[in-house]
Amino acid sequence: MRCPFCRNSDSRVVDSREVDDGQVIRRRRSCSQCSRRFTTVEEAILAVVKRSGVTEPFSRDKVVRGVQRACQGRPVNEDQLQQLAQKVEDTIRASGSAEVPSHEVGLAILGPLRELDGVAYLRFASVYRSFSSVEDFEKEIADLRAAMADQAAQQDEQ
Numbered sequence: 001m002r003c004p005f006c007r008n009s010d011s012r013v014v015d016s017r018e019v020d021d022g023q024v025i026r027r028r029r030s031c032s033q034c035s036r037r038f039t040t041v042e043e044a045i046l047a048v049v050k051r052s053g054v055t056e057p058f059s060r061d062k063v064v065r066g067v068q069r070a071c072q073g074r075p076v077n078e079d080q081l082q083q084l085a086q087k088v089e090d091t092i093r094a095s096g097s098a099e100v101p102s103h104e105v106g107l108a109i110l111g112p113l114r115e116l117d118g119v120a121y122l123r124f125a126s127v128y129r130s131f132s133s134v135e136d137f138e139k140e141i142a143d144l145r146a147a148m149a150d151q152a153a154q155q156d157e158q
Contacts, residue, residue: 003031004038011038018044046092047099055099058092060085063105067113070124074117087112118144 001011008031015028025042046058063085071081091108092100106128114121125131125140 005036006034008033048102050102070120074120084112
């Protein structure tokens with residue numbers, strides 16, 4: 001890391017700490033040439049391991065694009081999609097792992113999407129879970145109805 005004062009490329013880390021629930025790492029450094037101290041801020045990189053074994057950085061935009069297809073023609077706006085993508089990222093970061101399988105990203109999408117729009121959820125789930133029959137849809141619809149009934153019962157109790 002280059003010193004911002006003397007441009008020397010040799011510095012050592014004096015202190016390191018995580019901020020924002022581990023999403024950002026702040027490092028206090030000391031320059032070996034001028035002895036001045038400076039702080040660097042690095043965003044923790046979250047990687048997704050695809051089925052093929054290829055690793056790529058997590059992208060909220062990619063989550064939004066994937067969910068947008070399921071939401072076509074549905075009353076879901078861009079802000080709601082951005083919030084969903086943020087929830088997905090928060091869920092994945094909360095796992096504490098620097099690398100997560102793409103399967104876990106899909107699972108993290110299903111919960112918030114189910115709350116956002118049932119039809120979009122069914123569309124996404126049918127592709128994600130590779131529905132192969134009408135029975136798969138029927139089972140998922142029954143599960144969705146049961147979850148909605150539970151949610152309504154909880155709201156009535158409050």
